[in-house]
Amino acid sequence: MPGGRLYIVATPIGNLEDITYRAVRILKAVDAIAAEDTRHSLKLLSALGIQKPLISYWSENEKARSEDVLNSLRAGFSVALISDAGTPGISDPGSVLIKKAIEEGIEVIPIPGPSAAIAALSVSGLPTEEFTFIGFLPSKSGQRRKRMEQLALEERTLVFYEAPHRIVEMSEDLLAVFGDRQALVMREISKLHEQTFRGPLSRILEELTSSTIAGEYVVAVAGMMKESVSVDVALQEIRALMKKGFGRKEAVKRVAESYGLSKKELYDKSLE
Ligand code: SAM
Numbered sequence: 723m724p725g726g727r728l729y730i731v732a733t734p735i736g737n738l739e740d741i742t743y744r745a746v747r748i749l750k751a752v753d754a755i756a757a758e759d760t761r762h763s764l765k766l767l768s769a770l771g772i773q774k775p776l777i778s779y780w781s782e783n784e785k786a787r788s789e790d791v792l793n794s795l796r797a798g799f800s801v802a803l804i805s806d807a808g809t810p811g812i813s814d815p816g817s818v819l820i821k822k823a824i825e826e827g828i829e830v831i832p833i834p835g836p837s838a839a840i841a842a843l844s845v846s847g848l849p850t851e852e853f854t855f856i857g858f859l860p861s862k863s864g865q866r867r868k869r870m871e872q873l874a875l876e877e878r879t880l881v882f883y884e885a886p887h888r889i890v891e892m893s894e895d896l897l898a899v900f901g902d903r904q905a906l907v908m909r910e911i912s913k914l915h916e917q918t919f920r921g922p923l924s925r926i927l928e929e930l931t932s933s934t935i936a937g938e939y940v941v942a943v944a945g946m947m948k949e950s951v952s953v954d955v956a957l958q959e960i961r962a963l964m965k966k967g968f969g970r971k972e973a974v975k976r977v978a979e980s981y982g983l984s985k986k987e988l989y990d991k992s993l994e
Contacts, residue, residue, distance in 0.1 A: 726753070726800040728791075728823045730816065732809040732835025735938075736913035738769055745833050746770055753799035756791050758806045758815055766804075779803065781815045788819040795828050802833075809837040813857040813883055838911055839881045842940035846879070846906040847920060849944070853879040861888065863895070870899040875955070877945040889939045890930055896943060897923040904944040910937040953991055956983055960992050 729748050734740040749755060749772050756779040757763035763776065777794075779787045791801055803810045803819065810816035823830050839855055854876055859866045873880060884892050893907070900923065907919040907926050915937060919926045923943070956977050963973035974992055978985040 725795045725828050726798050727829045727831055728795055729800065729802040729831050729833050730810050730820065731802045731804050731833040732837065733766060733804050733807065735807045735836045735838050735841065735911055738766065740836050740912055742835050745835055748833050749802055752802040754794055754801050756801055756803045762806050763804055779815060784815050784818045788822055791819055792822055792826065795823065809835065812837050812839065838883065838940050841911050842906060842908040843881055843942055845918065846942045848879045848904060848906060848942055850879060853881055855881045858883050859892065863891065866892065867895050867899060870895055874899055875946055879945050880943045882941040884939045884941055886935050886937060886939060889935060893923065893927045893930060897927060900943060906942045908940045911940065956988055957992060960988065
C-alpha cells in the first residue's frame, strides 16, 4: 500500500463521552486532522487534549481540499477525517476524498462510533432487520412530497434526518403520504434535551406541535406493511403485468403472493 493511512473517525453526536478509546488514540497518533469545521472540531480536540495541524474539509471545498489531503497521504503522512458530528460521509462530507484515496490504493480505515441514524433506529422499536437510510429529503415541499411518494411502497423501515425548522412540516407530509404508520422522532440524542416521540405519526405530530422545536432530529418510519397494501395498488400492478404480456391468472397469482392478498378476491376485482 502506498502512502500514509486515511482514518475515517466517528466523533460524538452530542455527549462527549461517546468517543471511543481507539478514536482518541488515532486522533493523537495521526500527523494531521481533516475537519468539516475546524473551529467546531477545535472544541472537541481541546477537550481531549489533542493539538494537531488541521485541514479544513467542508462540502463546498471538498474537491479542492481532497487534493491537499491526498498530497499529505501520498507523502506518507497519516490523516484522520472527522466531521462536525457522528460518522464522516454519512450525510456529511467525506465521500469525494474516500473515493479518490481508494482509487490511489491508499489504505482507508474506519474508526467506528456514533451515528444519529443508528442510535435512533436502535431504540425505535420498529423492524431493524432491514432498513433504508434516506438522510435529508429535499427542502422544498413539492419535491419532498414527490420523494416520499417514490418511497411509499418501500417495505423496509425508513430513516430520515431533518432540520428543526422543517420537522413539523415534514411530519405532516409523512402522514399525508404514508398514512398513519408507526414511527419514531428523536430530538437531541445524547444531549441535555434529548426527547423521544413514538407511536402513530398522527400522535407524534400532535406531540411535536406542542413541544419546543429546537435542536437536531432523526425520524424513522415503519415501511409499508404488505397486508396494508390497498387493493387499488394491487390492481394497478396486475394491469401493468398484463400489459407486459402476462395472462390475468398469472398476474393475479404473482401480485397476490407478493402482497399476501387473496387470489380469488383479486381475480374477481380485476374482472370488474
Ligand atoms: N454524520 C452524522 C451522523 O453520522 O449521524 C450526520 C450529520 S448530518 C449533517 C446532521 C443531521 O444528523 C442533523 O440535522 C440531524 O438530523 C442528525 N443528527 C445529528 N446529531 C443528532 C443528535 N444528537 N440528535 C438527533 N439528530 C442528530
